[in-house]
Every structure is written in C-alpha cells, then in structure tokens.
Amino acid sequence: MIKIVVIDDDCLVTQALATIINSELDLKVAATGHSAQEAITAYSSYRPDVLLLDIRMPQHTGLEATKTILQNDAQAKILLLTTFTDDDYISQALKLGVKGYLIKQNLNAIVPAIRAVANNQSVFGNEIMKKIQPQASQITTYNLSLTPREQEVLTLVAQGLNNKEIAHTIYLSEGTIRNYISQLLDKLQVRDRTQLAIYYYQKLAHT
Known part of the structure; x- marks a missing residue:
C-alpha cells in the first residue's frame, strides 16, 4: 500500500484529490492539510x-x-501540484530535488504520477516538459566528457522515461541501459535518477 499525504490550500481540491487517490486499491491517503506548516508536520x-x-x-x-x-529527509518523495507553469517555480522545484511537478487540472495524470514517484521515478507533466524541452539540444554543450550515447540516455532519463522505455526508444537492451545509467551516476557523482534529471535541467538553465 502506497501511503500519501495531500496538502492543498483549497479544501475542495484536497477532498477531490483524496477521493481520487483512495479509490485506488494500492493507494491510501494517510492525512490531508492546507498549509506549508501542515505539510511539514504531516510529513514528520x-x-x-x-x-x-x-x-x-x-x-x-x-x-x-x-x-x-528535504533538509530533514533527503529521501522524501515530493510531487508538487500547481495551476501555474511559471518558469521560476519550475527552476526552483528542480533545484530543490522534487520527484515531480504536475499541473493539478490534469487529474488523470495524478494517480500514475504518484505510483511512478513512489517507485523512485521522476515525473513532469506535459505542460512542464514543454517549458524545458526546447532547450534539450543544448545538452551537447556540456563539458562533461560524456559520450553521445550517454548524453542521449541522460536526456531520456530527464524526460522521466524508465529503463524499459529508454531501451525501446534507442533500441538497446534494458541491461545496457542500466549500465549506462550506472556510468552516468558515477561520472556526474549523483545518487539516483532523480538527481540525474535535476542535474540535466540545472545545467540547461545555465547554458
């Protein structure tokens, strides 16, 4: 059972999200709240x-x-919801290390996103990706000593694809993709795929 805490300042939105989540057999809302302080307290x-x-x-x-x-628990899995696609919010969220960022009106994406984040995947909604992807070609400007294939895998990880999806996209085996990701983690000195995605977007923002 995946345990979730839902925090939104709009009580009706909170209730609607909780109803959607609790209708799934593998998901359970443990608590709800309506402020940043309640989020901190409920998480603890x-x-x-x-x-x-x-x-x-x-x-x-x-x-x-x-x-x-995240200062108290670097492993916290946080999925941000907003009605805004403000570039500054997106940049701040990525730098903080959130697992995902979605537009809350996209209700159909919320349950799959929760499951993905619970499985330690990064999730960014289509509206968010549209803000970031136009810069994707700039990945080649990195001075990271990455091979073209490593750069390609890094880009796909940053887009939220899992190993199977990456393997299908670039016609390699899942085992080979795992090896590439291990190499990237080692070269970039980051701890997981979420940090790979964050690294990718942070570097793009400064090119």
Whole structure:
C-alpha cells in the first residue's frame, strides 16, 4: 500500500484529490492539510511514501515546505501540484530535488504520477516538459566528457522515461541501459535518477 499525504490550500481540491487517490486499491491517503506548516508536520508524523503538495499557499509556499522537508529527509518523495507553469517555480522545484511537478487540472495524470514517484521515478507533466524541452539540444554543450550515447540516455532519463522505455526508444537492451545509467551516476557523482534529471535541467538553465 502506497501511503500519501495531500496538502492543498483549497479544501475542495484536497477532498477531490483524496477521493481520487483512495479509490485506488494500492493507494491510501494517510492525512490531508492546507498549509506549508501542515505539510511539514504531516510529513514528520506520517512519513508518507509520497507527499502531494500544492505550491501556492498563504503565508508560506509549497516550495518553502519542500525545502524544509528535504533538509530533514533527503529521501522524501515530493510531487508538487500547481495551476501555474511559471518558469521560476519550475527552476526552483528542480533545484530543490522534487520527484515531480504536475499541473493539478490534469487529474488523470495524478494517480500514475504518484505510483511512478513512489517507485523512485521522476515525473513532469506535459505542460512542464514543454517549458524545458526546447532547450534539450543544448545538452551537447556540456563539458562533461560524456559520450553521445550517454548524453542521449541522460536526456531520456530527464524526460522521466524508465529503463524499459529508454531501451525501446534507442533500441538497446534494458541491461545496457542500466549500465549506462550506472556510468552516468558515477561520472556526474549523483545518487539516483532523480538527481540525474535535476542535474540535466540545472545545467540547461545555465547554458
């Protein structure tokens, strides 16, 4: 059972999200809240598998709550929800190390996104990817001593594809993809695929 905490300043949105999530047999909402402080407290109390967190809230934002939570638990899996595709929010979210960033109106994507984040995958909605992907060609400007194939795998990881999907996309075996990802983790000195994605987007933002 995947345990989730849902935080949104709109009570109706919180209730709707909780209803959608609890209708799934493998998902359970352990707690809900409506502020950044409640997010911090609920995460500490319930240690959810996934924290579903709104960005824009009164007094303190979801980004501020995210920063505090990740400082206390670097392994926290946080999926941010927003009605905005503001570039600055996206940049801040990636730099903080969130697992995902979705537009909350895309309700059909929320349950699959929760499952993916619980499985340690990065998830970014189509609206978010449209903000970032136009810069993808700039990956070749990195001075990382990466091979063209490693750069290709890094790009696909950053887009949220799993090993099977990457293997299918570039016609390699899943075992080969695992080897490439291990090489990337070692070369870039990061701990997991989420950090690979964050590294990719941070570098793009500065090119």
